[in-house]
Amino acid sequence: MTDTWQTITRLAVRLEDHSTLPHEQRILLQLLKIQEEAGEVAEAVIGAMGQNPRKGHSHTWEDVEAEVCDVIVTGMVALARMNPDAATVFARHMERIAARDLGEATQCTPQ
Secondary structure, eight states: OOOHHHHHHHHHHHHHHHOOSOHHHHHHHHHHHHHHHHHHHHHHHHHHTTOBTTTBSOOOHHHHHHHHHHHHHHHHHHHHHHOTTHHHHHHHHHHHHHHHHHHHHHHHSOO
């Protein structure tokens, strides 16, 4: 299994090396890419549920899962392009989420 953040960093560097746009525009376009990928999730869900009369059942739930993974990867690449210490930023954010959710779970648990 590959190290996720190594792969994300390689993707971010590849995109940075490919673009001649100013840094702020590169970040903006990467953030817009998240929305594009989210739209592909919606398209896959519609296809998995057969709700496009023209296309019918054009996608599977495995396709939906793959599209959700693309959204996650695109978001991680965006973070890496914004901050070279993205793995640490993400880990700290996850710690806050875990602490918040564990705190809520403790409060809701009957004694």
